[in-house]
Amino acid sequence: MGSLAPPRRLRIGVDVGGTNTDAVVLDLSEAHQPHRGVLASHKAPTTSPNVTDGIEAAVGSVLAQTNCAEEVSCLIIGTTHFLNAVVEHDSRRLAKVAVIRLSKSFTKDIPPFSDFPPSLAKLLNGYHGYVDGGLHIDGAQEAPIQEEQILRQCDEIEKLGLKAVVISGVFSPIDRHFHQEKRVRDIMQKRLGPDVDIVCSSDVSNIGLLERENASILNASILKFARRTIKGFRQAMKRLGLDCSLFISQNDGTVIDAAAAAELPIKTFSSGPTNSMRGLGGGSLIRQNGTEYSVGPDSVGYLLTSKAKIFGGDVLTATDIAVASGLDIGDRSKVSDISSEMVTGARQRMKKMLERVIDRLKLTPAPLPVILVGGGSIICPSELDGVSEVIVPRFHSVANAVGAGISRVCGTVDAICETGDKTLADLIENAKAEAIEKAVTAGADARTVRIVEVDSLPIPYVTGQIRIIVKAVGDLSIDFVSRSQKSLDEEETEILSLEMAKNDASDSVAETTRVDFDSYRPLIVKNKQGNPEWLVSQTDLAWLRDGCYILGCAGGGSPKAEYLKLRDQLRAGHTVRIIDSSSLGEKDLIYWGGMMGSPAVSIERLNSGECNQAFADLMELLGHESFDAVMGLEIGGANGLEPLLLGTSAAFDRPVIDGDWMGRAYPTYWQTTLAVHAPGQLTPCAIASGDGKTIIMTKYPDDEIVDRALRASCSEMGSRVGMAAKPTSTHHVRNFGVLNTLSLAWRVGRCVARAQQENKTHTVAEQIIEAVGGPSTARILFRGKIVGVERRLFKGHSYGEICIKQTLQEEEESQHDTPAVAEGGTLMIPFKNENIYAKHIAEDGGEKYIATVPDLISVIDSQTGLALGVPEFRYGLLVTVLGITCSPRWTETPRGLEYGGPVAFGYDIEYKPLGKYVEPKSVIAEYAV
Secondary structure, eight states: OOOOOOOOOEEEEEEEOSSEEEEEEEEGGGTTSTTTTEEEEEEEEOOOSOHHHHHHHHHHHHHHHHOOGGGEEEEEEEEOHHHHHHHTTOTTTOOOEEEEEEOSSSSTTSOTTTTSOHHHHHHHEEEEEEESOOBOTTSOBSSOOOHHHHHHHHHHHHHHTOOEEEEEETTGGGOSSSOHHHHHHHHHHHHHOTTSEEEEGGGTOOSOHHHHHHHHHHHHHHHHHHHHHHHHHHHHHHHHTOOSEEEEEOTTSOEEEHHHHHHOGGGGTTHHHHHSOSOOOTTEEEEEETTEEEEEEEEOGGGHHHHBGGGTOSBOBHHHHHHHTTOOOSOGGGGTTSOHHHHHHHHHHHHHHHHHHHHHHOSSSSOEEEEOOSGGGGGSOSOOTTEEEEEOOTTGGGHHHHHHHTOOEEEEEEEEEEOTTOOHHHHHHHHHHHHHHHHHHTTBOGGGOEEEEEEEEEOTTOTTEEEEEEEEEEOBOHHHHHHHOOOOOOSOOOOOOOOOOOOOHHHHSOOOOOOOTTTOOOEEEEOTTSOEEEEOOHHHHHHHHHHHHHHTTTOSOOOHHHHHHHHHHHHTTOOOEEEOGGGSOTTOOEEEEEEEEOHHHHHHHOOOSHHHHHHHHHHHHHTOSOOSEEEESOSSGGGGTHHHHHHSTTTTOOOEEEEESSSSOOSSTTSSHHHHHSTTOOOSEEEEOSSSOEEEEOOOSSHHHHHHHHHHHHHHTTSEEEEEOOOBOHHHHHHHSEETHHHHHHHHHHHHHHHHHTTOGGGHHHHHHHHTTOTTTEEEEEEEEEEEEEEEEETTEEEEEEEEEOOSSOOSSSOOSSOOSSOSSEEEEEEESEEOEEEEEOTTSOEEEEEETTSEEEEEETTTOOBOOGGGOOTTOEEEEEEEOOOHHHHTSGGGGGTTOGGGGTOOOOOOOSSOOOOOOOHHHHHOO
16 A cells, blocks of 8 residues: 655745736745745746736746745735736726616616726626515515516527626625525526626625625626636646646635636735735835825836836836935936935835834834835835834745735625524624634634634614624635645636737726816806706715715715716716705795615615605695705715705706705704704605605604604614605795705815825815814814724614724824824714714823714714714724814704703713804805806
């Protein structure tokens, strides 16, 4: 009996970057040795867009150094290969896709490809259709699958000759009983044949229909190219004499076997960056704007050796700056014309950027040692603020390839679970066990698997449901590597040439629209009555979207779906008109309302005209054939855009009043300025679910019961409804409404857009302060990092608290002219759907409340300048907390404190306003000609 072959002990890791291709041979059993288990390494410029050639050359080099092909257990590759095909809009590598949505009543108003850049949508959009199906958030079936509907869709797909299909069902990731997407896939596969690729969205991603569907579209489009690429990798292995397993590193830095990667290439799109973590690249472009300098984010990539100045090119890169400051690479004489001011300014900019990244990753304010790795490490400074020691280890230049070679295996659970008779602890433990099982199934060694992430997100207005996210990670199992080893395909396979295609410019260039903020003017025209009306443009709409979410104070839900729906209507030629309250007639009839329910439902069912239906049903009840104007329930979040959807010429074609009943997001229907100043004005009102169910409430003993009754009904109607409130009068609008809030949202959103375009998002709060009236009406409350998030659910509302800690070193790109109200220590912000108050805890333990509702408390992501809603609160985010003085509609009345405030929650707090309220300037009044 022959002896067993010794286990293969070596791995090869490869990383293909835009600038360099790295490869290493690793023996993990010798990781404790001085050479850290790195037996051979290779680094060379990525000289061709054909990455397979570069991989073969790199692997061939390390094999020649070690002569160890028979001892290699697996090859792990990290590459942006598949992502590049999308970025380059390469029609040779991307197939057109058909998308079939499963939902009887929802999602039709925002069709597939709505969230794609127009040129990419033109390239990928083959067809889309709708069939019955879909789930509710509680897992119940919205409608059963109808096979004849699916077969009719197959006929359309076949006529168009499409070979890639995506099936996208509402709440499909929680479909553990009906398996609707898989049933539809089986029917379509049988009808269309095996040569058509059919992707179920639930196999690609989790909750969030548009994001999941978009990822599935990209995955389906690139499937055939991915399979050819994987075969190309395997043939290269064959030519090198490697008979081992092939893995691809994923977006989260873990690995997936080649067979799975060929079916889910979308999961490898960011594998290159995750191998190298985060840092600067040597090919990053350097630009000067006055006295300021920028580094990247664009790069010359693999063309560094021909484009950079030190190699005879004409593009100024980060490597050129490094050489000009003393680094011995290339021809230093070619950068002798770079001024010392340029070198110093660019180096300082690189230093600040690196310090910012490091501070964001640190878990403690104390200085820590930093290890610099990767090709870009050569351009990094040797001294950094907030860093105790800068370490450049051996093999640092090929660390990206080492990162690929030591990649681990992940198992993730993201599910909406029924609580029933189970405790939260039980549900989390079950999710942990499932995540561990998934990791082991994917190839992890069970002995090494650890839970690295646990999060539980209560779902507002949904009884007995909670979203649980768990991630488990473990080392790659040697046994799994052996089992996954497959013989190479002997069939001669055509390897697609990867030379860049000369695509039509309209297809290959991403849209980038720069705005001249100083000269831009909204379009103000006069209507038949001679009153000015603001005709909303797509630019205005984008600013309104971002401003509304900031004014939502973490509540109101993301306005993304409403924005996409309105944007498509504007593109189709419809109009949206906004008017000042002064344009109203004394006897005008004004309808108002908005959405009620869970944001978790909104991200799956999107915006489906629920408010339109509620308005129509209430009009029918009251005998109104039309009305004079529409007004929003709240300016905060998604509801800030809802009145525009009601007033658009695609709906009721009525002007929208520049104002609302909150000045922010609202917690309950009776806690609005109208109810505060004029009790008894809430009924009759109507709520509609969007799938044929409407409830009308006509009588009530007090305002508070109205909200409670409607929310109880909302839970039984799918946990999301549109509401039409009792029509109101011009007198009530002018005297009790919060006016000019659409104008305010527009100005706030303009600040965000300007900061993003000028790469100054770290100062967006300062710009917003000026936009809302200056430091007398708004202030920066605190700057820091979220270090704790707690959530719980009570009576349909999401309660919780975030803890923000200021780090030792300022994590912004430059010093701020505007100091925060509180500095040092931590800031606690509890929330009930919206942020309630901000309490500062100093280093010595002293506590002080620096803002409370009804003032607005907004948490802004310092990296993007965008608002963070309750669902987006995450550990580690750098944030700026902004406080804005509330409208006098709240401070003038004793009932104002009942608005979701400290008194309502039993906190013994003396409320003190931030400052003097300045009524927002009307866009119409300012820009009208």
